[in-house]
Amino acid sequence: MAHTTNLEQGGSKVLMGTLLAWLAVLIYASSNSIVTLLTEIGEVNQVMGRNAITFCNLLALGSAISLIPMIFLFHKDWTRDKLRALTRKDWGVLTLSAILSSALTPALFFYALDHTTVTNVVLVGRIEPPLFILAAWFFLKETLDPWALAGGVVALVGAALIIALKGDGSSFSLGMGELAAVAATLSFIASTLVARVGLQGVPLGIFSIYRTILGTIIYAVIALYLYGPFHFQDLFAPVVLKWIWVYAIIVIIIGQFAWNIGLKYARSGDVALATSFSPLAAIMIAMILLGEEPGAGLIPGGAVIIAGVALAQYGRFRKKRAEKRAMERSMELEGSANFKGV
Numbered sequence: 001m002a003h004t005t006n007l008e009q010g011g012s013k014v015l016m017g018t019l020l021a022w023l024a025v026l027i028y029a030s031s032n033s034i035v036t037l038l039t040e041i042g043e044v045n046q047v048m049g050r051n052a053i054t055f056c057n058l059l060a061l062g063s064a065i066s067l068i069p070m071i072f073l074f075h076k077d078w079t080r081d082k083l084r085a086l087t088r089k090d091w092g093v094l095t096l097s098a099i100l101s102s103a104l105t106p107a108l109f110f111y112a113l114d115h116t117t118v119t120n121v122v123l124v125g126r127i128e129p130p131l132f133i134l135a136a137w138f139f140l141k142e143t144l145d146p147w148a149l150a151g152g153v154v155a156l157v158g159a160a161l162i163i164a165l166k167g168d169g170s171s172f173s174l175g176m177g178e179l180a181a182v183a184a185t186l187s188f189i190a191s192t193l194v195a196r197v198g199l200q201g202v203p204l205g206i207f208s209i210y211r212t213i214l215g216t217i218i219y220a221v222i223a224l225y226l227y228g229p230f231h232f233q234d235l236f237a238p239v240v241l242k243w244i245w246v247y248a249i250i251v252i253i254i255g256q257f258a259w260n261i262g263l264k265y266a267r268s269g270d271v272a273l274a275t276s277f278s279p280l281a282a283i284m285i286a287m288i289l290l291g292e293e294p295g296a297g298l299i300p301g302g303a304v305i306i307a308g309v310a311l312a313q314y315g316r317f318r319k320k321r322a323e324k325r326a327m328e329r330s331m332e333l334e335g336s337a338n339f340k341g342v
Contacts, residue, residue, distance in 0.1 A: 017265025018274075024259035025274045029281035031251045032118045033289040035110070038243050045239045052234035053243060055110035056223050061235060063102065063216040065248040069256065070212065074205025082203055093198030094210055100191035102215020103222070108184035116177025118286040119162075119294050122279050124181040126152075126159035126305075132189050139193055147315020151276075151308045158304030159279065165297025276309040 035058055042053025086094075112121045129152035137144040174182075199207055223231050234240060262271060280302055286292040 013265045014267060014270075017262050018267070018270045020258040021262030021266045021271045022274045024255055024262055025278050026281055026285075027251060027255040027258065029278045030285045030289070031247075031255070032109075032113055032121060032282060033286045034247055034251060036113055036118055037289055038247060039114075041243060042239060047234050047237045047239060050234060052237040052240050054234075055114055056219075056227075056231060057235050057240055058244065058247060059106055059110060060216060060220055060223075060232065061240065061244050062247050062252060063212055063219075065244065066252045066256075067209065067212055069253055070205070070209050074203075074208060077203040077205025078209070082206065086202065086206070089198065090202055093194060094202065094207065095214060097191055097194050097199065097207070098211040098214040099218055100187050100194060102211050103219040105184050105187040105191060107219055107222070108180050108187060112177045112180035112184060114177070115180065116175060117292050118290060119283050119292050120178055121181045122282040122286070123159040123163055124178050125185050126156045126279060127182065128185045128189060130156060131185070132192065135189055135193055136196075140196065145315065145319075147318070148312045151310075151312025151315065154308030154311055155276075155279075155305045156308075158301045158306075158308060160301075161304055162283075162294055162297040162301030165301065166295035273309070273313060276312065280305060 035055065038053050038058060039051065039055065042051040046052070109121070112124075130149055133145060133149045133152060136142040195207070220232065262274075283292075283294055283298070283302075287294065
C-alpha cells in the first residue's frame, strides 16, 4: 500500500511539474508581447511628453525586482567560504557571462523589439536550436544529436516559410530589428556556452545574483553613455511603477517559479516538448495581444515547425528505446553468465 502511495505521489509530482513547465513556456512566449504592450501603454500615458515605459526602464527596473526572489532563494550560497573558494578564472567567467546574458543579450532583444515585430523576432530566433547544437558539438565536444539537429533545421525552414509568405514586401530583407535579433541569439548561445564550460563549480545562487547585478549595472552605464545622463529620469515615474509589476509578477516571479519547479519534477522529454512549441505560442500570443498578422504563411509554416518538433521528439524516443534495449540485453547476458563473483 505504501509503495502504491509513493508511486501515486511521484506521478502527481511529475504531472504538476509538466503543467508548470508548460505554464512557464507560455509565460516566456508572451514576454516579448507583454514588453511591447507595456511600451505602447507608456506611449499613451506620457510623462511631460515622454514615454516613461521604455525598454531601458523595463530592463533596469525589472532586473532589480528579479533580485528579490533570487536573494530569497539563494542567499545561503553567499557565504564567506563559498566566495573564497572561487578562483580568478571563476570570477572572470562570471563577469563575461554577466555581460553576455544580463546586459548584451536583453539589450539586443529589446532593440529588436523596438525596430521590428514580435513575430519577426520570434521567427528569426529559430536559428538558435540548430546553431546551439552545432556550437556545443564543436566547442564543447558534446555528442551531436542528428535528430535534434534535423528537427531544428526543419523548424527553421518553417519559420522562413512564414516570413516568405507574409506578403508585405519587408520579409525578404533583413532590417535593423531582424539583425539585432540575430545578434541577440548569437549572444545568448555564447553566454550559454560560457556558463556550461566555466561555471560548473560555481554555486547557482552566486552565479544568478552576481550575473543580474553586474549585467544591470553594465547595461545602465552603456545606456547612459549612449543616450545621455537623463535617460533613466523617468525610471520611478508613477506610470512605470504601476505597470512594471505586470512584467515583474507574470514574467519574472511566476515565470521563474513555474520554470524551476517544472525542471525539478517534470521529465526532460516533457520539458523539451513544451519548449519546442514556444515559437508558435509566441506568435499566437502576439496576434491576440498586439493584433500582429503573421500572414498567409502561418498555417503551412506552422505545420513545418510542428513537423520539426515531431522529428526531434521521434529521435529522443528512438534513443531512449535503444538505451532501454541495450540495458535489457546486458541484464540478459549477465543472467546467462551465472557468475556473481568479483
